Structures are given as C-alpha cells and as structure tokens.
Amino acid sequence: MLEIKDVRAGYGAINVLWDVSLSVPQGQLTTIVGPNGAGKTTLLRAIMGLIPLTQGSISFEGRPLGGASTWDLLGQGIAMIPEGRMVFKDMSIEENLMLGAYPKSRRAGAKANCEKAYALFPRLKERRTQLAGTLSGGEAQMLAMGRGLMSDPHLLIIDEPSLGLAPVIVNELFDVLAQLKKEGRTIVLVEQNTHKAVGVADHVHLMQGGKIQFSQAAADVDIEALHELYFAR
Known part of the structure; x- marks a missing residue:
C-alpha cells in the first residue's frame, strides 16, 4: 500500500534520512521503533509532504506522493x-x-x-x-x-501515542490499536515502547542514525536482540 524507496530528506543543509526503504502492507500494522534522533518523525514528515525529498520516492496505492500538498493527503485517504x-x-x-x-x-x-x-x-x-x-x-x-x-x-499514521502517559492509559490506547488492527486498518506506528509496539505489530523496523537497521516480522522478533541493536550495545 505504501512504498518508500531510497529516501533521503532533512532540514535545509542537514540530511536526516539516508536511503530509507520500507513497505507497508495493506491491512497490517507496521511499527517503527528507535531512539530519539533516529529519524522516525522525520520519515513521517516526509511521507506527509511536510519536508521535501532530496532523493528517492514515496508512493501510496500505486500513486506517487512526491509534490503532493499535505492538506490534500487527507482527501487521498x-x-x-x-x-x-x-x-x-x-x-x-x-x-x-x-x-x-x-x-x-x-x-x-x-x-x-x-x-x-x-x-x-x-x-x-x-x-x-x-x-x-x-x-x-x-x-x-x-x-x-x-x-x-x-x-x-485508508492509511493511519500515528506518532508516539504513549509519550508521557500513565501506564493504564497506554494500555487503553494499545487495546484500541489492537481493535483497529483487527478491523483491517492499515497503520504505521512510531513508538518508543518496544514491548507494546512489537506486541501489537505485524512488521517491525528499527531506525538508527536515519537508516533502517533492522526489519522483521513481529512474530519472529527477539525483544532482547532488538534491544541490543536499539541501544547499540
């Protein structure tokens, strides 16, 4: 449904994303985890047309998004x-x-x-x-x-929903995400709570330094191994 290929983007002369590629399948929940400064929010801004691409392409349902205005994307789904x-x-x-x-x-x-x-x-x-x-x-x-x-x-993008919230509220929000996933929604979730994110996801991508360092089906993810990469141990 969403295809991101070899994307580079950033802010002025500062490049943040380096050759980022990933696919978001229809009807599944794809989560992107990573430490602060990894480029997760920058990637979402690039998808939404809030910052321009300097390289690569982003397409949605087979249509290129390059040059689309942010305010037009809601009408496109x-x-x-x-x-x-x-x-x-x-x-x-x-x-x-x-x-x-x-x-x-x-x-x-x-x-x-x-x-x-x-x-x-x-x-x-x-x-x-x-x-x-x-x-x-x-x-x-x-x-x-x-x-x-x-x-x-058709595509719901969510950036850090659990940030600064009490655990009981976080549990409620992730219950809702699980329900939306069950309904067949296509979701991209950026989240720092790796246990919650992996638990609700179909696919997991780890970002570090503006690059995708790890991609795997959520069912196959070893949380401890993911944390080793997450914290660059």
Missing part, C-alpha cells in the same frame, strides 16, 4: 496523528472531531464516524461539549486518535 496531540484547545471535543472530516470527500460520513470515535472512546462522548484544553494528557490523546479516524483513512 492518509491521516496522521502527530506527536504531542495538537488538539484545538479552545474548541469542544466534538468540534475537534468534526475537523477530522474537513475534506469535502469525507464530510458525508462525519456523523457516523463521530459515533464510531465515541464508541472507541466513551469518555469523549460523556464530555463532548467540554473544551479540549481542559482534558488530561490521556484524554487529549484519545481525542487526537478519534480525530484521525474521522476521515475513515
């Missing part, structure tokens, strides 16, 4: 849930959700998808009129995930 939640604090929970279905091609199903988001996160339904700025970190992450699902995306 790609949604990203960014690190740090980034909810609109002065808007209600429901208003935040409805913004996830902003493209004209996604508006017809907005009400039905809103109810699906509430079914996944009942806490949001209870507080649908509450301002997003009053939510806890865990609740804001639930809102960000619900908003990402509002366009019924």
Whole structure:
C-alpha cells in the first residue's frame, strides 16, 4: 500500500534520512521503533509532504506522493496523528472531531464516524461539549486518535501515542490499536515502547542514525536482540 524507496530528506543543509526503504502492507500494522534522533518523525514528515525529498520516492496505492500538498493527503485517504496531540484547545471535543472530516470527500460520513470515535472512546462522548484544553494528557490523546479516524483513512499514521502517559492509559490506547488492527486498518506506528509496539505489530523496523537497521516480522522478533541493536550495545 505504501512504498518508500531510497529516501533521503532533512532540514535545509542537514540530511536526516539516508536511503530509507520500507513497505507497508495493506491491512497490517507496521511499527517503527528507535531512539530519539533516529529519524522516525522525520520519515513521517516526509511521507506527509511536510519536508521535501532530496532523493528517492514515496508512493501510496500505486500513486506517487512526491509534490503532493499535505492538506490534500487527507482527501487521498492518509491521516496522521502527530506527536504531542495538537488538539484545538479552545474548541469542544466534538468540534475537534468534526475537523477530522474537513475534506469535502469525507464530510458525508462525519456523523457516523463521530459515533464510531465515541464508541472507541466513551469518555469523549460523556464530555463532548467540554473544551479540549481542559482534558488530561490521556484524554487529549484519545481525542487526537478519534480525530484521525474521522476521515475513515485508508492509511493511519500515528506518532508516539504513549509519550508521557500513565501506564493504564497506554494500555487503553494499545487495546484500541489492537481493535483497529483487527478491523483491517492499515497503520504505521512510531513508538518508543518496544514491548507494546512489537506486541501489537505485524512488521517491525528499527531506525538508527536515519537508516533502517533492522526489519522483521513481529512474530519472529527477539525483544532482547532488538534491544541490543536499539541501544547499540
């Protein structure tokens, strides 16, 4: 579904990604793990058109994404849930959700998808009129995930959903990810919690120094061996 081939990208004169190649199969959850500074978020930004490629190509459902505007990708079926939640604090929970279905091609199903988001996160339904700025970190992450699902995306990209959250909330979020995977969603998950990430994934890629250093089916991953590479022991 998503094909990344020999990609180089970065910020101005600073290159971060070095010849990155990976495939994301349809209907599966692909996780990318790695230490801070490995290039994980930069890769997601390159997919979303937030930074230009200096080499290589990215295609989605057989169509090249090079040159596509970030704001057009949602209409093409790609949604990203960014690190740090980034909810609109002065808007209600429901208003935040409805913004996830902003493209004209996604508006017809907005009400039905809103109810699906509430079914996944009942806490949001209870507080649908509450301002997003009053939510806890865990609740804001639930809102960000619900908003990402509002366009019924073909590809859902999630960046560090567990960052800074209590273990009980992390467990809830990963239960939702497992449910979405069971429904056949195609998901790219960037995550530092290797145990959780590998546990929910179909495929695992380890990034270090802007390169893919390890790729394996999640069922075959030896966590201890992965950690040896992760920490470059």
